[in-house]
Amino acid sequence: MKKSGLILVLFVLLTQLLWGQKIPEGKIVTTYITAKTLQNKAGENPKRRVSVYLPPGYEASSKRYPVIYYLHGFFWSDSLLVSSDKINHIIDRAISLKKIKPVIMVMPDESTVFKGSFYANSKSSGNWSDFTSIELVEFIDKNYRTIPHKDSRGISGHSMGGNGALRNAILHPEVFSSVYALSPGILDAQYFAMTEIDLYKNVKNIAEIKDLSKPENARTNIIFAIARAYNGNERKPPFFADLPFSFDGENLKINASVAEELKKNSTSELPFSHYENLKKLKAIKLDWGRNDELKHIPATCMNFSKTLEMLKIKHEAEEYIGTHGSEVSKENGRIENQMLPFFNEYLKFEE
DSSP states (O other): OOOHHHHHHHHHHHHHHHHHOOOOOOEEEEEEEEGGGOOOOSSSOEEEEEEEEEEETTTTTTOOOOOEEOOOOOOHHHHHHTTTOOOOHHHHHHHHSSSOSOOEEEEEEOOOTTEEESSSSEETTEEEIIIIIIIIIHHHHHSSOBBSSGGGGEEEEEEEEHHHHHHHHHHHHHSSSOOOOOSSOOOSSHHHHTGGGGGGGGGGGOSSSSGSGGGGGGGGGHHHHHHHHHSSSSSTTTBBBBSSSSEETEEEEEEEHHHHHHHTSSGGGGHHHHHHHHOOOEEEEEEEEETTTTTHHHHHHHHHHHHHHHHOOEEEEEEEEEOSSSSTTSTSSIIIIIHHHHHHHHOOOOO
16 A cells, blocks of 8 residues: 555544544533522512533532523523533533633523513512522532632523623623623513514403413513513512503503613613623623524614624624524534634633
8 A cells, every 4th residue: 555545544544533532521410599689579489490511520620610601592491401402512512622611601590480581680570680690600609619700700691691691791790701692682672572562462362371371372471571571560460560562452552651661671771871881891792693583683783782882892793694593502503613712712711
């Protein structure tokens, strides 16, 4: 055999050997917190499940690790991030390919009676932002070998979780140094409500919370979830929220004060009310798919980026070819190739 042929054979064998090697796997630990910050009168369970990804080698070492807090989307949960999105395998692969150094990822379950909390403090259903950014972080730092400093904490999420990531990073720059929002949904809740205004016609069919479990009312959950997040009202059972719009037949009625509060409490308004906080963040990035099925997302993401640009807040914003989730949770997707390398660059790791 010629020398060049021998080299080619050896190369092929070596490649097959390398591809045959099993990627080292991290571990998912499931724990529970009965949150003081989530005590409420609206029927939400303050006992929350949390899935924690520990990187390969965690149990055999004494090292400390930075932490990424990853927030799930509407209709989703921490357990689905693992069982359906296989996010632990995405992290395993990224670590193995040196796209990020070993890191802890924390995924809290913040689904609610109405399928999503929006990670915001509510006047009726619990202080979800305080839970995410204060109580949860304190619990994780106490129970795992973290690097307990904001420079070693980042926050991310997809859809509702991307919204929550931006919201909590802006509200708590003393806790998180960097944020990456994947297709953040409903940044401007008033704008979203107007794009989906026909959903408010369904309210006449909703007398009890259980009515929202009917297949024909599934999407209507979102307007009640938004109302609880931004227009919570402890004095209005069974939904404990005020709605900005209603219909009398085909005639639209607007509750002006509620609609104004909805806008005021939206994440899109935080750059104005928390401008000094924004300047304290080390790194900010958001991205979205050009062909997102949720038509409000490209528009509100672009507007949010333009707001930051006009306020001279350094950040990255990227529109890519894809839908709401087609490029996110897959091999060589946005999490693996953009989000994790982003945190590898901006988080502080143990030297």
